[in-house]
Amino acid sequence: MTTPQKRPFDFQVVYQIPGEEPLRDVLLTEDLPLELRVTNALLQENEAILLNTLTEVSPEQFHFLLECRAGLLAPANTTTPDGNWKLLRVEESGHDTTQIFLAWTQATKRLEAGEMLTVPLKGLFMAPEVARPTLPLLLSWPELTPATASSTGPLSVEPFIPGEGSDYELEAYLILQKKIWGGKARIPLRLDSVGTHRVLNVNNQPNTLVFRITNNSPPGSGGENITFHYNASKPTENSFLQLRLPVGTVAQRPYALGTSDQLKDITRALPGFKAETGSLSPDGTMMIFQLTPTASLVLKPGEHRDLTVSNLVTGHPSGLSELELTYHQVPGFRDGKLTCPVEKAPLVFGRDAKGGSVGIGDNSSDARLAIRGGPLRLEGAEVQSKESMVFRSDEDKTGDSNVARFFVKDASTPLLTLDVNAKVSLRTGTAAHGYQHTEGTVTVGTYVKNGSAPVGGSIGTSSAHPLHFFTDNSSPRMTLTTEGRLGIGTQSPGAPLDVQGNVFIQNNGRLGIGTENPGAALDVHGTVQVKDRKPFELIRLTSTDSQTWIVTTYSASEWHLAVCGFRAEFAPGKQGIYRLQTEVNTDGFWTIASRGVSGYRSFTCYVLCIRRELSVGFSD
Structure with a gap:
C-alpha cells in the first residue's frame, strides 16, 4: 500500500483594506496591496519547515512559485514591499503562463507546525477585460529535504519522518474568484444633525434643519481624504450627493416626512455644491435633490460641511422619519448612503442663538418657552416663581387692545377682560355678584341686576358689616351701616342721614351749605352750579x-x-x-x-x- 503524500503548506490570498472586512481568496481587478499567507500544514506530524536563505531569486532558486495561464493577470510591475523577500515575474511563452518566483533572503526562517508566514504583494491583479469568473493559481515549491547541518536546499523539514515514495506534495491549486473593485464599502463619512432633529408638524410652520457631513477619521490620524471629484469636461464622471426625503400622504404613508407638494420647494444649501431641482423617485416614495460639487473638493480627516435644509413644512403625524444622503462616484469608495433620523412633533427645540428655547406649535419665538395655538392645560398643578412674575401682552406689537381675557368652559364671551387702558371688565348674568374682596370674614363686592326692580349696579358688603368710603388712604369719610344709616364724618351715624361737618339740616327745616347758621330754608354760602355751569x-x-x-x-x-x-x-x-x-x-x-x-x-x-x-x- 502506498503511503499518502503529506501536504506541507496551506495558502490563502487576503486583502486587508483599512475599515473593510477582509477579502479572502479573491483577486481584484484593481491594483491594491494583498497578502499571500503561507501556513505550515504539518500539524499531525508536528514537523517544522525551514526556509533556508537564498541571496537571489531565479527559476532555479526560489521558495515558492505562483503560476497561472498567460493573459489572466493584468500587465504590471509586481513587487513585494517586504525586504525579506525577492520577487521575479516571468512571462513564460513556452508554457503560455505567467510565473512569479519568491525567495526568502533573510536568515533561515523556522516555520513551526500551524505557524503562518505572510508575503506582501503589489502589482498582482486580474485583467478587467477577462471574462472568466475565476483564476486558477498553481502554487509549487522545491522538494523538502531533511534538516541537517549541511542542508543546501531552499526548504527542509525537522524532524524528517521518511515514508514510502515521495514524502511531501510539491504543488497545490488555489482557485481565486474574480472581483471587480468598486471601491471600499466603508467610507469614513458620518451624517449628524446639528442642534435639534425635530420638525414642527402643526400650524404649517416652516422648519430649518442642519446636518453635518464629517470625515470621521480623527485629525492627524493618517486617515484617508475623501475627494468629491469634479471635471467640467466629463460631467458623467463627477461625484455627487443625493438628498432623499420620504414622501407620501398621511393616509398611506404616515411615517413619511411630508407630502411631495410640501417638500418639493425646500431650500438646500451645502458649501461647495450646487443644489439642483428636486424630482420624485419612480415609485413616488422619495423626493430627491441632487447636489453636485462646483469644483473638486477634498474633505480631510476631521473636516466637515454643513447641509442646511430650510422651508420644510409638514403636517404628518408625530413620530420618527429618516433622511437619506446618498453618495455616488466618490473615488476609492463604493456608492452608499448615510441616514439621520428626523422627528415630527408639535414640540421643537431651538438652534444657534435660540438653542435654549422650546417651542410648542411655534419655532420662531425668542422666548424660552413659546406656545402657539391650542390650550395649555394644567391639572392639579402649581405655577411657582423664585422671583416676581411678569406678565406682558402684545409683545409682537400687533395692536391688540386686550391684555388678558378669561373664559369659563366653552363660553365664547370672556368672563373677565383686562384691556390696554387698564380697564377691567367683568361679565356675569343678571342678578349676580361680581368683584369680591374678603379676608375671610368681611366681604365687599359688586352686584348687577336687570329686568326687574331694583335695576342697576350696586357696591356693597355681602357680609354683615358696614360699607366705608375713604380718601387719601385715611380713615373713612362716609359710612353706610347695615341698618341703612349713612354717616358723613362719622362711622356711627345716629340717623338715616348723619352729616358731621359744616352742612347741617336744623330742626327748623333750614339747610345750610357752607354755613352753620342758615338764614333761609336753603342758605348757600359759595357758588352754586348745575352740571359744572351756573344755574x-x-x-x-x-x-x-x-x-x-x-x-x-x-x-x-x-x-x-x-x-x-x-x-x-x-x-x-x-x-x-x-x-x-x-x-x-x-x-x-x-x-x-x-x-x-x-x-x-x-x-x-x-x-x-x-x-x-x-x-x-x-x-x-
Whole structure:
C-alpha cells in the first residue's frame, strides 16, 4: 500500500483594506496591496519547515512559485514591499503562463507546525477585460529535504519522518474568484444633525434643519481624504450627493416626512455644491435633490460641511422619519448612503442663538418657552416663581387692545377682560355678584341686576358689616351701616342721614351749605352750579344788518330762555317792532325772532337763561 503524500503548506490570498472586512481568496481587478499567507500544514506530524536563505531569486532558486495561464493577470510591475523577500515575474511563452518566483533572503526562517508566514504583494491583479469568473493559481515549491547541518536546499523539514515514495506534495491549486473593485464599502463619512432633529408638524410652520457631513477619521490620524471629484469636461464622471426625503400622504404613508407638494420647494444649501431641482423617485416614495460639487473638493480627516435644509413644512403625524444622503462616484469608495433620523412633533427645540428655547406649535419665538395655538392645560398643578412674575401682552406689537381675557368652559364671551387702558371688565348674568374682596370674614363686592326692580349696579358688603368710603388712604369719610344709616364724618351715624361737618339740616327745616347758621330754608354760602355751569345766566344779544333773528349757542334740551326786554333802532319814518319771541331751530338751539318788524336797522335784547333742572313746569 502506498503511503499518502503529506501536504506541507496551506495558502490563502487576503486583502486587508483599512475599515473593510477582509477579502479572502479573491483577486481584484484593481491594483491594491494583498497578502499571500503561507501556513505550515504539518500539524499531525508536528514537523517544522525551514526556509533556508537564498541571496537571489531565479527559476532555479526560489521558495515558492505562483503560476497561472498567460493573459489572466493584468500587465504590471509586481513587487513585494517586504525586504525579506525577492520577487521575479516571468512571462513564460513556452508554457503560455505567467510565473512569479519568491525567495526568502533573510536568515533561515523556522516555520513551526500551524505557524503562518505572510508575503506582501503589489502589482498582482486580474485583467478587467477577462471574462472568466475565476483564476486558477498553481502554487509549487522545491522538494523538502531533511534538516541537517549541511542542508543546501531552499526548504527542509525537522524532524524528517521518511515514508514510502515521495514524502511531501510539491504543488497545490488555489482557485481565486474574480472581483471587480468598486471601491471600499466603508467610507469614513458620518451624517449628524446639528442642534435639534425635530420638525414642527402643526400650524404649517416652516422648519430649518442642519446636518453635518464629517470625515470621521480623527485629525492627524493618517486617515484617508475623501475627494468629491469634479471635471467640467466629463460631467458623467463627477461625484455627487443625493438628498432623499420620504414622501407620501398621511393616509398611506404616515411615517413619511411630508407630502411631495410640501417638500418639493425646500431650500438646500451645502458649501461647495450646487443644489439642483428636486424630482420624485419612480415609485413616488422619495423626493430627491441632487447636489453636485462646483469644483473638486477634498474633505480631510476631521473636516466637515454643513447641509442646511430650510422651508420644510409638514403636517404628518408625530413620530420618527429618516433622511437619506446618498453618495455616488466618490473615488476609492463604493456608492452608499448615510441616514439621520428626523422627528415630527408639535414640540421643537431651538438652534444657534435660540438653542435654549422650546417651542410648542411655534419655532420662531425668542422666548424660552413659546406656545402657539391650542390650550395649555394644567391639572392639579402649581405655577411657582423664585422671583416676581411678569406678565406682558402684545409683545409682537400687533395692536391688540386686550391684555388678558378669561373664559369659563366653552363660553365664547370672556368672563373677565383686562384691556390696554387698564380697564377691567367683568361679565356675569343678571342678578349676580361680581368683584369680591374678603379676608375671610368681611366681604365687599359688586352686584348687577336687570329686568326687574331694583335695576342697576350696586357696591356693597355681602357680609354683615358696614360699607366705608375713604380718601387719601385715611380713615373713612362716609359710612353706610347695615341698618341703612349713612354717616358723613362719622362711622356711627345716629340717623338715616348723619352729616358731621359744616352742612347741617336744623330742626327748623333750614339747610345750610357752607354755613352753620342758615338764614333761609336753603342758605348757600359759595357758588352754586348745575352740571359744572351756573344755574342762571343773563345775556345780551344784538342783531346786525336788519337781521330778524339771532341764533344762540344754548341747547333747548339743557336751557330755558326768556326775553326780559329789548331795544330797537329804526330807519327814519319806519314802523316799530311788534314783538320778540323765543323759538327752537331745527338744530335744537334757541333762536330770538322778531315779529311785525319793518325797516329797523338792528335790535338788542336781554335774555334770562335758566337750566332745565330748575325750570321744571315752565312753558317754552
